[in-house]
Amino acid sequence: MVNIKMCLAIPAKVLEIKGNVAKVDFGEGVAREVNVMLVDAKVGDYVLVHAGYAIEKLNQKAAQESLNTWRQVLEQI
């Protein structure tokens, strides 16, 4: 975790929120504390975390829509 990529934010699931600090899971099964002041996140949401700060909520519906659209478009070719 120390050698972070400066432009990369990693998705994590919000487990618990107390004020501006949330416990999140990066998929490692370990809870880590991050600042969630910049996002309007609820428990169960996925947030993108950059260097200990959540910078956006992940829209899972948009993720699926985008894949579906591409599949449709590419099928027609």
Next chain:
Amino acid sequence: MTANDAAKFRDPKLAKKVTDHIKKIAPTYKTKFCHVCGTHEWTITHYGLRSLLPDTVEVIAGPGCPVCILPAVDIDEAIALAEKGVTVTSFGDLIRVPGSKTSLQKVKAQGGDVRIVYGLRDAIQMAKKSPDKEFVFLAVGFETTSPSTAIEVLNRPPDNFSFLVSHRVIPPAMELLLGIEGLQIDGFIAAGHVSTIIGMKPYEVFPTVYGMPTVAAGFEPLDVLFAIDMLLQQVNGGAAKLENEYKRVISWEGNVKAQQLVARVFDVVDGHWRGIGKLAKSALTLKKEYEKYDARKKYDLHIEESQDILKGCLCHLVMVGKINPSECPSYMKSCVPESPKGACMVSNEGTCRIWAKHRVTKLR
């Protein structure tokens, strides 16, 4: 996104379909797209995306590595502080970046208190635990990172804590690329997580004023391939547009709260970029009301002379996409990840280091 969702954007079957489509629609003449993010370069190199593209489609890396473009003078300032006995806290990459004469890593080896942290919060915790010591954090990074600095400035860190602010903003660097003779870019892949913060609006100038197709993209291999396909469609259609490939994360307006906090804490000023020079309105500096947290003012730092590019290093050409790392005579000879000559070989997001770590020696 869950690990499972990320895997969906790495689906080899869909990737094959996109690359087939890219091959079908690629113009017969040379088309060059430029990204401006070290993580995009990592994705492209790690997944071998260049090898999937037709010969006519080239993707180059612009100045998208915040550690690489950090001028030597900023490292020299941090070194001066460490030599004064101030504890310097920093992201891991930075401590190996060459200043004019030495690096923070070498200063640490000689007894300087230089500490690697995962993020700013850790650095502030350290300062709170040792009120008798002075702490400085090297606040580097583009728009993805500057909001976290703004948050902590507004949280009022302890009096023994200050920031060496070296934040830069990306759009001026993209504008610079358009003016470089011989570079001739046909489209931009805009950085996904910079765009998460600033939104799409700051890029409007590229299609409207410069006629430059621009697509903001995510960091999975399919994201990059989709973006290339979208750019090619724009090129073929003859009309430059601004499009968002990464809708699962980027909204048109961006993270407004982050933008507001950054605007409250920082002024936008002209900034020096290593190997590139001064770019108008490309850097952030703490506003007057927060100057007690500005390490440059607190410690009255003045570096007379600095040297950005050491002899034999062509980092300045790699960073603007003028040459590939393999075109530099030092690449993988006198300049290797274990003993880097220039910043591009130091940072995990430097083009030379990414290529070196993947043993890339030539393009095709």
